[in-house]
Amino acid sequence: xxxxxxxxxxxxxxxxxxxxxxxxxxxxxxSGKWAGAVRTSLAxxxxxxxxxxxxxxxxxxxxxxxxxxxxLDPARRVRPVESLFKVWTQDPTAELPLAGEKGWLGGDPAxxxxxxYTALGIAIPPELGYAPDHLALELEFMGLLVxxxxxxxxxQFRRQHLDxxxxxxxxxxxxxxxxSYIDLLTLVSAAVAARL
Amino acid sequence: MKEITRRxxxxxxxxxxxxxxxxxxxxxxxxxxxxxxAPVEVRPSLCNGCSxxxxxxxxxxxxxxxxxxxxxxxxxxxxKICARANGVIGWLYDSDRLTQPLKRVGDSFQPIAxxxxxxxxxxxxxxxxxxxxxxxVFYEHNPRETATFYAKRFMWAIxxxxxxxxxxxxxxxxxxxxxxxxxxxxxxxxxxxxxxxxIGRNPAExxxxxxxxxxxxxxxxxxxxxxxxxxxSASGALAAEWVPxxxxxxxxxxxxxxxxxxxxKLYDADFVAKNSVGFDKFAAALAPYTPAWAAPITDIPxxxxxxxxxxxxxxxxxxxxxxxxxxxxxxxxxxxxxxxRAVGALNALLGNLGQPGGLTxxxxxxxxxxxxxxxxxxxxxEIPRTDGAGVPGEYPLAPEEGLPHVVAQKAIxxxxxxxxxxxxxxxxxxxxxxxMTDAYKALDLLVVIDTHLTETAMLAHYILPEPSFLExxxxxxxxxxxxxxxxxxxxxxxxxxxxxxxxPEIIAGLAKRLGLEKYFNFTLDxxxxxxxxxxGLTLADLRAKGSLMLDVPAAPPGMPKLKTASGKVExxxxxxxxxxxxxxxxxxxxxxxxxxxxxxxxxxxxxKQGYQSHSATANLPYLLQISKDYAADRLWxxxxxxxxxxxxxGDWVVVKATTATGxxxxxxxxxxxxxxVYLPGGYxxxxxxxxxxxxxxxxxxxxxxxxAEPMSGHAMTMESIVEIQKA
Numbered sequence: 007x008x009x010x011x012x013x014x015x016x017x018x019x020x021x022x023x024x025x026x027x028x029x030x031x032x033x034x035x036x037s038g039k040w041a042g043a044v045r046t047s048l049a050x051x052x053x054x055x056x057x058x059x060x061x062x063x064x065x066x067x068x069x070x071x072x073x074x075x076x077x078l079d080p081a082r083r084v085r086p087v088e089s090l091f092k093v094w095t096q097d098p099t100a101e102l103p104l105a106g107e108k109g110w111l112g113g114d115p116a117x118x119x120x121x122x123y124t125a126l127g128i129a130i131p132p133e134l135g136y137a138p139d140h141l142a143l144e145l146e147f148m149g150l151l152v153x154x155x156x157x158x159x160x161x162q163f164r165r166q167h168l169d170x171x172x173x174x175x176x177x178x179x180x181x182x183x184x185x186s187y188i189d190l191l192t193l194v195s196a197a198v199a200a201r202l
Numbered sequence: 203m204k205e206i207t208r209r210x211x212x213x214x215x216x217x218x219x220x221x222x223x224x225x226x227x228x229x230x231x232x233x234x235x236x237x238x239x240a241p242v243e244v245r246p247s248l249c250n251g252c253s254x255x256x257x258x259x260x261x262x263x264x265x266x267x268x269x270x271x272x273x274x275x276x277x278x279x280x281x282k283i284c285a286r287a288n289g290v291i292g293w294l295y296d297s298d299r300l301t302q303p304l305k306r307v308g309d310s311f312q313p314i315a316x317x318x319x320x321x322x323x324x325x326x327x328x329x330x331x332x333x334x335x336x337x338x339v340f341y342e343h344n345p346r347e348t349a350t351f352y353a354k355r356f357m358w359a360i361x362x363x364x365x366x367x368x369x370x371x372x373x374x375x376x377x378x379x380x381x382x383x384x385x386x387x388x389x390x391x392x393x394x395x396x397x398x399x400x401i402g403r404n405p406a407e408x409x410x411x412x413x414x415x416x417x418x419x420x421x422x423x424x425x426x427x428x429x430x431x432x433x434x435s436a437s438g439a440l441a442a443e444w445v446p447x448x449x450x451x452x453x454x455x456x457x458x459x460x461x462x463x464x465x466x467k468l469y470d471a472d473f474v475a476k477n478s479v480g481f482d483k484f485a486a487a488l489a490p491y492t493p494a495w496a497a498p499i500t501d502i503p504x505x506x507x508x509x510x511x512x513x514x515x516x517x518x519x520x521x522x523x524x525x526x527x528x529x530x531x532x533x534x535x536x537x538x539x540x541x542x543r544a545v546g547a548l549n550a551l552l553g554n555l556g557q558p559g560g561l562t563x564x565x566x567x568x569x570x571x572x573x574x575x576x577x578x579x580x581x582x583x584e585i586p587r588t589d590g591a592g593v594p595g596e597y598p599l600a601p602e603e604g605l606p607h608v609v610a611q612k613a614i615x616x617x618x619x620x621x622x623x624x625x626x627x628x629x630x631x632x633x634x635x636x637x638m639t640d641a642y643k644a645l646d647l648l649v650v651i652d653t654h655l656t657e658t659a660m661l662a663h664y665i666l667p668e669p670s671f672l673e674x675x676x677x678x679x680x681x682x683x684x685x686x687x688x689x690x691x692x693x694x695x696x697x698x699x700x701x702x703x704x705x706p707e708i709i710a711g712l713a714k715r716l717g718l719e720k721y722f723n724f725t726l727d728x729x730x731x732x733x734x735x736x737x738g739l740t741l742a743d744l745r746a747k748g749s750l751m752l753d754v755p756a757a758p759p760g761m762p763k764l765k766t767a768s769g770k771v772e773x774x775x776x777x778x779x780x781x782x783x784x785x786x787x788x789x790x791x792x793x794x795x796x797x798x799x800x801x802x803x804x805x806x807x808x809x810k811q812g813y814q815s816h817s818a819t820a821n822l823p824y825l826l827q828i829s830k831d832y833a834a835d836r837l838w839x840x841x842x843x844x845x846x847x848x849x850x851x852g853d854w855v856v857v858k859a860t861t862a863t864g865x866x867x868x869x870x871x872x873x874x875x876x877x878x879v880y881l882p883g884g885y886x887x888x889x890x891x892x893x894x895x896x897x898x899x900x901x902x903x904x905x906x907x908x909x910a911e912p913m914s915g916h917a918m919t920m921e922s923i924v925e926i927q928k929a
Contacts, residue, residue, distance in 0.1 A: 021211065026313075028209055074310070080655070081890040085297055094295070097238050101261075101269040102291055103824045110295040112698065117264060118233045125227050126220060129213040132700030133302045133313070146212045154218040159228055166230040 009051065010152055013202060016047040017149035020194050024077075024086055025134070025142035032070065038063030044193075053200050055193065060186040069186075076178070076187035084178045084187070086141035089113030091170040091177070115139040115167060119147070144168060145194070164198060171195035240264045245694045246273060246748020248679070250293075250671035251286030252409050252815040253344060254278050255679060257687070257749035258287060260672065260694045267291050267672065267695060272411070276749040277687035282411040285813040289825040293670045294698065298821060298893055299653055300667035302701040311655075311665065316701060319664050320708070324715035326647040326663075327360070330620040336361035337588050338619040340609050344368050344626045347677040351729075352709045352722075353624070358580040359718040364588040366604030370916045371632050371903075373532035378599050378914035379542020380525055382775045383787075384550070385765030388561040389682070390522045392416035395559030397517035398427045399510070401452050401545065402530025406436035408810030425559075426517075428510065430455065431530070432807060433838065433880050434873035445510070446875045448501040449805050449920065450792030452530045453541040455507060456523075456548050457789060458496035461488045462511035463551045470518055470553025477761050478550060480774025484786045491789065499791075501875065518552040520559035525549075533916035534807075536793035539599070540913065543775075544787040550771040556762045563762045566680035567688050567752055569733040577724050588618055590915065597915035598781045605915045607632050607908055610641030620647040624705060625668075629658040630817045630887070633906035633917050634861050651708060654821070655891030669702045675726060678733045678744060684756065688737060689749035690730070783913055793909070793921045796877050801846055802925040804839075804879040806859070808902040814884040821887065821895035829885070835899030836869040838880035839926065844870045847928065854929035859922060862904035865929055879926060 007015075019040065022031050034040045041062040048055050077083055094104050094113040104110050119138040123130060128147075134140055144167055151160045175191045183191075226232055242263045248255040257276025261269040270291055274281040293299065303319040304311035314322075330338055339360065341353045345367040357365050369377065373387075380387045392398060392405075393416040405413040421427060421440060429438040430445045430452065438444040447455060463469040464485045474481050493504035493511075500507070514521050523545050526532065531541035554560025572579070589605040589612075590596025597605060606628050612618045614637070621642070629638045642648050642661040650662040659665050668674070672694040681687040703711075710722040731741050737752065744750070766772045779785040797803040813819075813828045820826055829835060837857065839849065849855060851870040856863060857879075864886070874880055885899025906922035 018210070022209065025211065031209065079890075080893065081896075087297075090297060095266075096234055097263070099238070099242070099268070100263070102267060103288060104292055104295065105268075109297065109823070110292070111297055111299075112266060112295040114234060114237075115230075117237065117266060118230050121233065122224070122227055123212075126216055126224055127214060128216065131211055134211070135700045136299070136301050136698050143211055146210060150212065150214065150216055151221070154216055154221045155228075156222070156225075159221065159225060162229060 007050070012047050012050050014149040014152040016044065016051070016197070016202060017145045017152065019044055019047070020197065021142040021145035021149070023190055024145070024194075025140060027073070032066055036064055036066040036069050048197075051202070053197065053202065055196050055200060057193065058189040060189045061193070064186075072184040072186050076183045082181045082183070084174070084181055084183050084191075086174055086191070087111060087137040088115040088139035088141070088144065088167060088170055089137070091173045111136055113139075119143070119167070139167070141174070141194070161201070164201070168198045171198055237264050242268055245692055247672060247691045247694050248689055248749075249283065249287045249290065251284070251290040251819060253346070254410050255346060255689070256283060256287065256410065257689050258283060259748070262694060265695055267294060273689075273749045275687075275747065275751055276689055277681045277683040277685070277751060278410050278412050280412050280415065282415070284411050285828065286815055286819055286825060289813070289819060289822045291672070292822045292824065293653060294672050294695065296654075296822075298891060299670070300655055300665060300702070301699045303667065304665040306663045314664070316666075316703060319666060320711045320715060323647065323649055323664055324712055327620060327712070328716065330646055331360060334619045335585075336583060337364070337585050338617065340364040340366060340588060340618060340621045341623075342366045342606050342609075342621065342626055342628060343624040345603070347679045349624055349705050351677055352706050353622075355580060355721055356709045356713055356718075358582055359713060359721045360716065361583045361585070363583040363585060364604060364609065365602070366589060366606050366609065368606070368626055368628070368631065369533070369601075369603035370605045370607060371533055371628075371919055372528050374601065374603060374914050374916040375534070375538030375911060376526060376529075376532045376542045377601055377603070379531070379539045379544075380546050381601070382599070382777060383543050383546035383766075383772055384555065384561070386563060388525055388555070388563050390524045391559050391562050392522070392524075393419040393423075395420050395425050395520060395522050397514055397521035398425055399430060399514065399521075399523045400427065400437055400441070400529075401430045401456070401523065401526060403524050403526040404431070404435040404437045404529070404809060406440055407812040409812075409815065426513070432875035432878045433809065435809065436812070445502055445506065448499070448875060449807050449878045450535045450537070450795075451500045453537045453544055454491070454496040454499040454789060455502060456541060456544040457488065457491035457787065458493045458507045459511035459514070460544065460548050460551060461491045462493060462508050463515055463548075464488055466512070468512065468515035469551035473519070473553030473761070474551065474771075477555070478771035478773055479768050480772060480786065484547060484773035487786045487788055501877075514552055519554040519557040521552055522554055522560050523548050523552075525561070533911075534918065534920040536911055536918060536921060537790035538916065538918070539911060540787055540790050546771075547773055547787055550773070555771070556757075556760050563764070564682040564684055564757075565686065566682045567686045567737055569678070569680065570736045572724060572729060572732050578720055580721050588612060597910070599777065599913055600915040605910065607634075607638070607917045608910055608915060610638050611908065613641040613644050616644070619645060621645055622649045622651065623658055624651040627656040627658045627817050629661065630656070630901055631903055633903050633919055633922070634908040635901070635904040636861065637908040651705060655889060656817070657887065657889045660889055660891070666708055667699070667702045668704060669697045669699070673697045673702075674704045677726070678730050683751070685751035685753060687749060687751050688734065688739065688744065690744050692745050692748060778913075781913075793918060794923050796923055800925070801843075802927060804843070804924055804926055805877055805920065806857070806881065806902065806905050806922045806924045807878045807920050808881045808883045811882050811884070814882070816884050817887060820884055820898065821892040823894055826894055826898065829898070833867065833869070834882055835866065835885050837866045837900075837926075838869050838871055838874045840874045840876040840878070841870050841872050843876050844868065847926065849926075849928050856927045856929050857900065857905065858925045858927070859905040861907050864900040864904070866900050879924065
């Protein structure tokens, strides 16, 4: 497998754990295959990043419970959506109270990505219409850039749209997300920082 | 790893060439610079911050909301908006918002496909209808044109008559009282009034900017404003006089003022003779209700009562005792319906109906309707309503807005099996949280249609999310006025979540699955076109303007023809007599009173704040921050009573009722009658899905028991005695 393919596949692997894994994905996660594949890919790319044990084989019930606790539990869920971590708009003409604040959906990053998807003919799941800047989508898009784009385009996207991941990790810690998901987000953040 | 990576969230046939060509688009900085140059468009709509639906103009840039201003041609906005109108724009971009249909699985919710959800709901509804009949199904909402039209049509199509609104916890007593004595709920011409008495009403804080402006105009023109209220509200602070009445006794004050007007012959005898029936019986019944009689009941000196009546008489007919809304007698006490009837009588004695500064009886625009030959409408069901509203032997005087708390009781008794609730949170807003919770838990099917996962939605079997008010068009609405307003919502921004569906879409979807699609064989456009046709308007015109005020011929000055049986003021009511109540308004005491021997015993009253609406807005961060900045969730307590209990300003106390216990900080004040403690309504959410509002303040509804006022059946929300202890 060439480097491009390995990198693109790794972005897809990381994205798969971040948004409603399907049954096949759960099986791979819980059997340890997911962690094995990530480890193999990282090694192939000579990226010295460890895959924590918490991301390895585990009982499926517990894994699904952790996912629910991390991303769905209404009281403490982590929302891996770029707009929530950035000022809603940089445009000074916006007069809404929320315009200069963080914590709102549909911010500049979402608007930019939506316009990008539209221009490129990319469809996103309808239920993610509220968050075109969901991390899972951004990682998959990065995978597309790896497959079809230039290194400059990848670097630009990393710098402009994946620069909020340290804040996401911090937020996950603050919300006391399950250790496996703090580890997962930390790994994603580190991989992006390492120019995966 | 194909088992994982084969599922791609991004569906694309992207190629290297297309990505290279799109390179400039990929640069966020370039995109932001180009986006900044885009024009700002102004699109009209109607606010959803409260039930008033004030006209707004939403400024939109690149498909995103940029600013909101008041619509100048809307009768309630008149170019102005309140804090809530700014705050509720946040719903559009709220991270707590529902994004897809949910189904209850055990104690939690799982996503479900929309079509699958409708299939399952329809199947369950069919089962209930087959086994228990249409009387076992109810519908409930905060009513506005769109849902009222579609819900009623749907419910009638399945043969179910029980369509209900929130009024039984809001203004039902006022509605029934006024409708029976003057034929309708009138307005007040505050701006032109010389003397305004506000009984419990607080226009400075709730809820329409146009009413607050009218009050301000009256003050500038020299009107005397008197507030009768256990609490010195923001309106009271503007008034010339605050009359701190014992809560629940407004009826005694009003009857005593009527007594003064009649016994001192200060009433408008000419008006009464020409425009009323039953005056003699009413006048005779007033004899015992002297100011001296009312003084110990109301805690207002007899001289004050006499003076207030004389001052009103001196200003007649350009004076008004405001009909109020929830205020002091909306749905609060055992005597609220009777208080409204008495306030109607008091205004009639002042001869102010149709007079400048008096009661107004404006109409809205007269809409057209769908051609029944082309669009068949279901017939009204013949079975009695399950809530007993209008049913002989139950609540014959209760109007069609219905009694959700009574339906809840019937659900507990196993007589009600299925319900649909839209944009309404009765578990929180009706008294007795346990009663409402037990009721909805007992149902075979509860469907909640809303934008957020409220306390009521937490009990649902299915939750169907709607687009927010900025993403949907609705039925054309009208507002009564000398120049009636005609207004509509438009799609201000495209739907953010594809998996949200409008109420008409949901209802039509359910109807189709129940084989009732013939009753929904029209589009919203066809319906709206039919509505505006008689007004000489086109839908396109209205959409472009959003709101306009019709130039209609001015009503002839003086007394209007009332919608009572006689067309006149009815001091005597045959309907009341037939239902087993007094033919003329008379004294009815509150149901409960604080224990005078117990220093910890108080009546719990509540009211509005200008920056919050019921339970709907507390989760919005900017509005919640206002509340926090002013510590607005505190329990008000009279300073003398607080001193007796050793409670200081800022202390934490335990509030204990038969139905609930809660802890809250105290605001010690001279601005409250000693018998009462006061809480603002709208706080105390416990839904974990409302992440910001959860746990802030106390929910007033939890502290009153389930009960129904005998006359109109409302929920008597302030017949609630609590004990206060220092925490």
